Amino acid sequence: MNYKTKISVYFLSLLLTIGISCKQKNEAASDEHFITNSDYLKKVEADFAKVKKLAAGRADALFSVFKGLDTKRSEALKFLYAYMPINDLADYNGAFFLQNVNLAFAARDSFSWGASIPEDVFRHFVLPHRVNNENLDSSRAVFFKELYPRIKNMTLTDAALEVNHWCHEQVNYQPTDSRTVSPLGAIKAAFGRCGEESTFAVTALRAVSIPARQVYTPRWAHTDDNHAWVEVYVDGTWKYLGACEPEAVLNKGWFSAPVKRAMMVHTKAFGKYQGSEDVINEKEKYATLNVLQYYAPVKNIWVKVLDENKNPVNNALVEFGLYNYAEYYPLKKQTTQTDGLAHLKTGLGDLRIFASDRKKKFAIQKITVAETDTLQIVLNKNVGDEFSVEYENVPPVEKSLDKIDAAGEEENKRRFAYEDSLRNSYIVTFYTKEKSDKLAAELGLEKDKVWTFMSQSRGNYASIENYLRQSTKNHKDLSVKLLENIAKKDFYDIDYNILLNHIDNFRVFEGQNYPETIVNQYVLNPRVYWEGLSSCRKFLQDKFQNLVKKTPQETIEALIKWTKDNVKIDNENTYYNIVNQPIGTYELKVANDFGRKIFFISTARALGIPARLEPATHTIQYYDDNTWKNIVFAKNTSFSNPDMAKISLAYNNDISLEPLYRVHFGIAKFKDGSFETLHYDWDKPLSKFPDKQELEAGYYQILTGNRLKNGTILTKISFIKIAKDEERKIVLSYKLDESTPKPIAQWKNKLTNNKLTVIGWLDPSTEPGNHFLNDFQALKTTFTEQNINMQIYCANNQEKAKIDKRLPQIYAAKIDDNRTNFKDFYKKSQNFDNQKTLPVFIIVNPKGEVFYFSSGYNIGTSEQILKMYKKLK
Incomplete structure (x- = not known):
């Protein structure tokens, strides 16, 4: 089926299911407005007129559907056209968008909560057909047909939770590439990464008129990676849930603890947004909203850019950079006005501030947000200057979770397992x-x-x-x-x-x-x-x-x-x-x-x-x-033959692992006022680079990062100018952790067999458990060759089978009946009572001294275990 256009069958099924006659509705509400604020409506009309001019090349395909529409549907469709991204205008037809409008209104009329949705919330977080960068399809109709019988008599809160259970029946977590499949494509795969799961869940929620939006932390502060989840509008407020990861209550997920250490959490609002949230990036067609304050402690900071005469710099570019994936990812980019100021509301960790003007002057400085109100930064470096700096970037401190009533937990676990079985019954029908x-x-x-x-x-x-x-x-x-x-x-x-x-x-x-x-x-x-x-x-x-x-x-x-x-x-x-x-x-x-x-x-x-x-x-x-x-x-210019040079990459033996690109080091070229990381393959070992790597001549940033167990990152940054035809050797050097390991708990148990032992408890069905198994693949040979003594425990044979498929035989999982050893560790150690989120890993020596502990979501756990084990050995 062509999901762009052929959804009429589904739409007809929808209308028959809920017993609505579009003709009757149109006749009864022909003069009803979708946008009741006259000033806002004028703005939409003006922006729609711009789009009609822009999309003149597809006028018939896009705009012929307006003929005969009532006021409500016409205004809704104009709102979508005015603010949809250009690619939607290019790749889809008007019939597709009109059918989505009809489906949105029909669904709102089908549920008890529909009438209570505020106009602006419906406009920005129910009506839009797009969640992120997914391929669009007919999922809105299909999902309504599936979900309506299940939730028609529920409260809004229960319906939101139930939709997420249905989502889990269809899709669970598995990492994939960065292209986002359509919601129906996710059903075919029966899995998706977090961005796809959250796109899928938001689509399902909106299909049944539950206001929903995809929420991102674009980069974690304490570990490499990012995460996406979902917020739903319930009882006048936004509450969160883990997409396709149902819990018994809202505002609970495996990420509840790590998000308290975030430096940014944001969401996008389709169209001209007039809500109360902090807007960090307002564009013509959408707004990016900063919602971090609902998850973690925040602070407002300002950066004032000055020239060397201490005058404010107008039109300077300011980047608030957070270390992640061997680069300083810009949480926000802002161009200054005549006062030279830029602003960000962020978490209480460390950032690198980078500022540049249009005259190839720049400056960098690390700040600790908790200690900063206004940073005055002087543009005292020239593009081409060669120098190095070292930073210790500390993330926000870990915080304990508020206790949540456990009522319904056991029933939720039972349902979770049953939903897995439903999905697996579909998977077994795949090609043999x-x-x-x-x-x-x-x-x-x-x-x-x-x-x-x-x-x-x-x-x-x-x-x-x-x-x-x-x-x-x-x-x-x-x-x-x-x-x-x-x-x-x-x-x-x-x-x-x-x-x-x-x-x-x-x-x-x-x-x-x-x-x-x-x-x-x-x-x-x-x-x-x-x-x-x-x-x-x-x-x-x-x-x-x-x-x-x-x-x-x-x-x-x-x-x-x-x-x-x-x-x-x-x-x-x-x-x-x-x-x-x-x-x-x-x-x-x-x-x-x-x-x-x-x-x-x-x-x-x-x-x-x-x-x-x-x-x-x-x-x-x-x-x-x-x-x-x-x-x-x-x-x-049609053709460009850029000036080229060559570099040879090597690294000091002061680190125990071979550096991986975008994990331990990154290379960025200065372009248009900032440094852009080169697009070499992620996780590419340094040894896989050519002996002489060709690259364009220019000004480069060479960055190395050494992540510590507590999330702190030690970085060295070198700025170098590489001339045409130059051949330069670059030796990657790392800032090392010189601290001596100290015991953090005591746990004497026969599991160690009087050896230095890594012990882990793992649930492979969770996203954090899946992340560990994925991370381990890159280091499994190192673990086996260096005889790392590690024992992995799980709850049952089903979990064991999943783990054993992905680990060497020497690390085959063992079953910890009733989590007996897990409970014994927490009973005797007494230091980690509020940190029981799986996976849990410890390193314990023959004396029963625990030197390493980790719980929950962390990228790079395998590497941290390896570093600590070598220190203790």
Whole structure:
């Protein structure tokens, strides 16, 4: 089914289910306003008029649906059009948005709480069809049909909790790549990362007229990573829940403790927002709201940027940077006015302040928020200055949780297990190895490759099977190569017609003999980055065949000119980090910078010319004369051959682990007033970098980070200027923890067998437990080679089976009946009574002295265990 347009069947089912006649409703309320504030309505009308002009290239597809609409629906649809991101205007039709409006109103009329939802809350947090950067689909109708019978007689609070139980029946946590699947795509996979789970849950809640919004901590302060969850509007206030992780009550989740250490928690409000929350970033089409104060202690801080004469600097860029993933992630970027001031409400940890002007002057300084009111920072460095600094960044202190009534906990656990069984009963219907082998034999393909494809397809196996059956008729070899080059996630949500569009219309530029690997990755492959795939190849060939010249270079030059002349750049109104599909860009003639890159590369590939994003900088490149050539869209430049240099990376033996990119070190280039981290593969070991890594000449920040067990991060930062053709050796140096381990508790138990022992209690079904198992994969060889004595305990055979699949045999899980040893540890140690969230890890020596303890959500636990074990050994 085409989820963009064909939802009429679902919508009809909805109307029949709740017994509503749209015609009767329209006649009864033809003059009813959706927006009752006349000033706000005028603003919406004005912004809608701008959109009509912007989207003139798709006028019929978008605006013809307004004919005959009553006032309420017309205003609601205008509100959506006025503030939706550009890609929605480019990629979806008016019928889709109108049906979402009808569904939203019909659902509001179906539940007892509908009439009590404030107008502005409904407008911003029920009506919008988009949650984040997911592909849109017909889930609003499907989810209503599923949920209405379950919750129709419930209170709003009980309904919100019940919807989350239903979400858990469909989806649980598993890390995936950064592309966000559609809600129905998540059902096909039966899993998703936290951003997908929260998108899924918000969609489900809004489908039954429960105001909901996705909430993020963009980066944790105490550990690498981020997290997303959901807030629901109940009894006049926002309360939180863990998406697809149901609890017995609201305002409870496994993240309740770590979020008390957060430095930022934010959410986005669709449209012009006039609520009471702190707005940290107000744009034309949305607002980013700072809701940290509802989770953690906060403080207002100011930064005043001064020049070397102590005058305030106007138009300076200020970044409030939080260390995470080997960079200082900007919690907020702000441009100063004539007073030189920038402001942030944040948590009580450490930040790095970076400020720069338009004259290539800058300054950096670490601050402790609890000790800072206004920082005066002087721009006393020049771009190109070489120097180093060291920082110790301390996160907010751990805080104990308020006690929550445990009523309903046991019933919730029982339901949780039952919901797992429902989801697993669906998973067992996926393609089997036996069926896959039969398909491979029938089509004459390698069994192992076909099983890889079919096992990754999850609930989308019919689509991948259809693709293989049809594509192998004429493209047997190519059909496999295409699947080998798309992303793992594509298998479980792509429509086979998209794949057929790309393979049936695949071609290589006439007269060219490119290397096979180049052709497979950069011509045949439909994926450029993490964009949503579409059936665009034939369309682009038809539209741009007239640009094809005798050589690839001439063709690329013609395509550059067409793109520069026809595609307008609008970075302000394309938000959520989403881009148009190539066809949408062609029709709308508007895109953001990155969307234009996707369009250009997709078009070049359609014409048979290899093209890609350069791996480090994401500059557009095309392949010609056995080399990659840069493409820019500057006014007078088509091709850019940047000045290049080479670096050799090494590290001192003062650290015990090989450095990983974006874990222990990062490389960032100065561009447009700030340092941008290069896009090398995450977790890439230093030894996997070339002996001489080529990169553009320029000004760089080389950063190393050493995370301590308490979350503090020790950083060294070097600023270096690398000249054209220079070859420089860079030795990564780390700020070390010189402290001596001291016992923090006493626990004598036979489990240690008089050896230095790591003991862990783990629940693999939880997100924190899953994170440990994922993190451990990178270090499992180190653990076994260095004979780390570790014992993992779980509650039952089901948990043991899940753990044992992901750990070496030497660390096979053991069952701690009734958590006997777990309870004994807490009884005897007496130091950690309020820290019992799994996973729990300790390191205990033969004397029974406990030197290490961790509980709950932490990224990098395996590394911390390894560091402490080596110190004690």
